[in-house]
Amino acid sequence: MSEIKIIDVAVGVLCNDAGEVLFAQRPEGKPMAGYWEFPGGKLESGESVHQALARELHEELGINIGPSIHWRVIEHVYPHAHVLLHFQIIREWTGTPHGKENQALHWQKLVVRDGVVEAQDTQPILPATEPLLVELADAIEQILSV
Numbered sequence: 386m387s388e389i390k391i392i393d394v395a396v397g398v399l400c401n402d403a404g405e406v407l408f409a410q411r412p413e414g415k416p417m418a419g420y421w422e423f424p425g426g427k428l429e430s431g432e433s434v435h436q437a438l439a440r441e442l443h444e445e446l447g448i449n450i451g452p453s454i455h456w457r458v459i460e461h462v463y464p465h466a467h468v469l470l471h472f473q474i475i476r477e478w479t480g481t482p483h484g485k486e487n488q489a490l491h492w493q494k495l496v497v498r499d500g501v502v503e504a505q506d507t508q509p510i511l512p513a514t515e516p517l518l519v520e521l522a523d524a525i526e527q528i529l530s531v
């Protein structure tokens with residue numbers, strides 16, 4: 386009998402004061418290269434979601450994050466992996482994000498029009514992440530209005 390290995394992934398939604406979120410484009414050599422995603426990566430053994438996020442965002446973007454707010458956990462099955470994605474929203478960090486793995490970055494406002502988020506500069510977005518953007522736009526609006 387084959388066992389399904391579920392991979393925990395910490396996903397970081399950096400949100401600036403203008404309500405924009407930071408997307409990164411997956412570099413050549415990784416599965417699904419060219420797709421846009423939120424920065425983040427796999428938990429290493431013994432790490433919490435926040436610890437993994439802090440490490441990954443330092444490795445990928447060169448920043449040090451403050452607190453991260455738990456938002457959603459979703460499961461997704463790709464041909465290459467079965468993942469459990471832990472989405473965290475981050476409002477505070479030090480340093481300016483830059484693509485340390487040569488990945489393109491783009492700050493994107495999540496504008497909902499006719500029930501979908503228009504994000505023409507960050508297409509295609511990873512299939513597990515894309516359907517969450519309408520609700521994420523809502524969550525960000527609420528966080529910024531507090």
Ligand SMILES: Nc1nc2c([nH]c(=O)n2[C@@H]2O[C@H](COP(=O)(O)OP(=O)(O)OP(=O)(O)O)[C@@H](O)[C@H]2O)c(=O)[nH]1
Nearest residue numbers: 394396415417422423424425426427466468511513514
């Ligand atoms: N970072 C990130 N990963 C996502 C998102 N959505 C999504 O399905 N994933 C999936 O979660 C997994 C994340 O793995 P990763 O390749 O980024 O992991 P990593 O940074 O540790 O990479 P590495 O193994 O090359 O060191 C991939 O299977 C990716 O397809 C997202 O928005 N952000």
Ligand SMILES: [Mg+2]
Nearest residue numbers: 424425426427
């Ligand atoms: Mg990654």
